[in-house]
């Protein structure tokens with residue numbers, strides 16, 4: 001008889017591991033990487049300076065409370081630092097939330113084309129993932145509410161959503177919160193909040209401030225340009241912050257991450273420059289790609305979703321291959337239920353022009 005082997009908990013082997021955006025192209029070309037929604041402006045030079053300075057004391061444990069970082073965030077947004085929990089990327093926080101609030105028999109709800117991590121963390125917590133359909137690639141509040149059961153414990157909502165780039169206005173978010181049972185935690189994942197230029201958008205601060213059952217997560221990986229350092233934060237009701245602080249690693253942020261994150265938060269002109277860049281190039285890229293006869297889902301974030309024809313040779317796979325041969329890496333999104341689309345991050349001016357040229361060549365060559 002074969003010896004017994006260690007077995008992961010139920011659900012773990014149902015997880016399809018997250019596949020990050022690609023970063024290499026064939027032939028040793030220097031790639032134009034537009035696959036992970038990173039900022040083309042890089043981090044604040046002040047953040048890089050703080051990171052380098054932190055290198056002088058690497059034998060020391062970091063501050064387990066990430067005090068300097070929480071204070072910098074609190075100053076910027078006028079928040080109570082005690083209700084901010086930091087993580088090694090917002091993905092750690094989303095994972096911690098799932099582990100604190102979901103278990104076997106519970107349901108974690110998210111939308112049809114919602115960020116892929118939600119399914120992973122729900123399964124990892126031993127709970128059951130429930131998917132609410134979207135309408136025209138947009139969150140449908142009524143569809144979410146229709147799937148709530150007594151077992152629903154957490155609803156995850158990326159706003160704006162990745163990979164669609166669409167968003168839900170504050171009235172709708174408020175309507176969702178009001179209609180959810182009070183024991184359901186609503187997680188507003190606002191990874192792209194800084195980019196949104198819509199009067200009816202609210203990232204989540206107000207709901208966290210006025211309810212006891214809403215959490216907002218944010219990241220330093222996108223507009224702050226610190227994806228490589230892994231920094232995220234959550235603004236929480238007191239009881240939620242208390243739960244997350246009990247289960248997080250005692251030193252879950254490194255000292256260089258704490259220092260660089262705080263410096264980045266204090267350099268708002270750098271963030272404003274990134275917002276201006278996106279304001280210029282998001283509409284430009286959208287319009288230029290539409291001129292090629294392709295459909296683009298209107299986005300409020302730093303990426304766009306481009307829809308390709310379904311015919312083999314003209315489809316998303318062919319387009320992705322064609323662009324990769326030219327050194328341009330986009331994001332395939334079949335894993336999000338969008339096999340005929342590609343996601344493109346807004347890059348530098350030169351990168352944006354190159355991606356349009358390459359798409360024009362692809363469309364032209366296939367008439």
Ligand SMILES: Cc1ncc(COP(=O)(O)O)c(C=O)c1O
Nearest residue numbers: 089090091158162191219221232
């Ligand atoms: C919607 C959304 N949430 C969270 C994340 C995770 O970001 P990080 O873990 O780098 O903070 C991403 C990254 O792609 C995202 O798109």
